[in-house]
Amino acid sequence: MCYMKLAVIILVVFFVGFHNAADLQVGTSINNQLAYSENVKLSAIPFTTRIKNVFYNDNTTRIIKGIWAIDRDQSKAKVTITSGGVGSSFVNLKIKSEKGDGLDYQVQVFV
Numbered sequence: 001m002c003y004m005k006l007a008v009i010i011l012v013v014f015f016v017g018f019h020n021a022a023d024l025q026v027g028t029s030i031n032n033q034l035a036y037s038e039n040v041k042l043s044a045i046p047f048t049t050r051i052k053n054v055f056y057n058d059n060t061t062r063i064i065k066g067i068w069a070i071d072r073d074q075s076k077a078k079v080t081i082t083s084g085g086v087g088s089s090f091v092n093l094k095i096k097s098e099k100g101d102g103l104d105y106q107v108q109v110f111v
Contacts, residue, residue: 024079027066032110044102066110
């Protein structure tokens, strides 16, 4: 029975270790207000890389405290901040899929 529990623990650690999702979490959401939320969903096209740019600009010049881009497909897509970000009043994100994959992200900006 002890070996069975050990085997289950090893399998759980093994599968958690191979989680390839490229979530972006910069800053914090604690005690901050959600200022922007967008669901980014692009379907897969064979032999094609899908790219989506997400722009947020706060007209009231509130400062961004946190940025989250959560990969709901747990794919190998990459998210990069191309300008602005935490400490600014705007942010530009670039989300890029692997060839042949789609995108399914939830982007949140906290001020």
